[in-house]
Amino acid sequence: MKTTKRNIGLIVFVIVLMLSVSCKETNKKSTPSAKESVEKQEVSDETGTMDSEQNVSSESVLEDYFNLKNALVEDDNNSAKKLGGVLAASLANLNKSAYTDSEQETLAAIAKDAQEYAVEISGSDLDSQREHFKNLSVIITDMIAITGSESTVYEQFCPMYDGGTAWLSKNEAVLNPYYGSSMLKCGKVQREIN
Numbered sequence: 001m002k003t004t005k006r007n008i009g010l011i012v013f014v015i016v017l018m019l020s021v022s023c024k025e026t027n028k029k030s031t032p033s034a035k036e037s038v039e040k041q042e043v044s045d046e047t048g049t050m051d052s053e054q055n056v057s058s059e060s061v062l063e064d065y066f067n068l069k070n071a072l073v074e075d076d077n078n079s080a081k082k083l084g085g086v087l088a089a090s091l092a093n094l095n096k097s098a099y100t101d102s103e104q105e106t107l108a109a110i111a112k113d114a115q116e117y118a119v120e121i122s123g124s125d126l127d128s129q130r131e132h133f134k135n136l137s138v139i140i141t142d143m144i145a146i147t148g149s150e151s152t153v154y155e156q157f158c159p160m161y162d163g164g165t166a167w168l169s170k171n172e173a174v175l176n177p178y179y180g181s182s183m184l185k186c187g188k189v190q191r192e193i194n
Helices: 002-020 034-047 058-073 077-092 101-121 126-147
Strands: 153-158 165-169 188-193
Touching: 058 077, 058 101, 058 126, 058 165, 077 101, 077 126, 101 126, 126 165
Parallel strands: none
Antiparallel strands: 153 165, 153 188
C-alpha cells in the first residue's frame, strides 16, 4: 500500500512538473549553481511558461542533466529532487522528429528509462540519488551517441564509487557528483564527446 501511494505521488509530481517546465536557454556560457537552476525554474513556473509537448531538444535535456549533476556535486538533496523532476519532464517531451525511425524508437526507449531514474531521484535521499544518477548517466551517454551535442561533453570517471563510475560534464574540470564535498576532485576525464 505504501509503495502504491509513493508511486502515485511520484507520478502526480512528474505530471505537475511536466505541465510547468519552462523554455530552456541552451547557449549559456557559465554554469549555474544548482540553487540558481532551481530558482530559475521556480520563476518560470510562476510566470506560467511551458514547453510544447514533444518539443524539448536533446540539448535542453542535457542541460537539465548537467544542472542535476551540479546539485549532487553541491550535496544539495532538495535541489536535486526538484531538478530530477525537471529532467523527467524534459525527457517526457524529448523531440525525436529529426531522427530516423530506428533512432526514434531507440530514443523513446532511452527517454523512458532515463525518466524512471529521474523520477526516482526526485523522491530520494542523497545517497539514493547518487545511485540512480549512475544509471542515468549511462543512459544519457547513450542518448548523446544518437543526438550528438552542440558543444564538447566530457565523460569523467571516478574509480572509487561503486567499483568505478562515469558521468558527463560540460566542463573539463572534475567535480565529482558521487562524493560531492567529501571527495570533490576524485576522478579524471575519460574521453571527450564531440
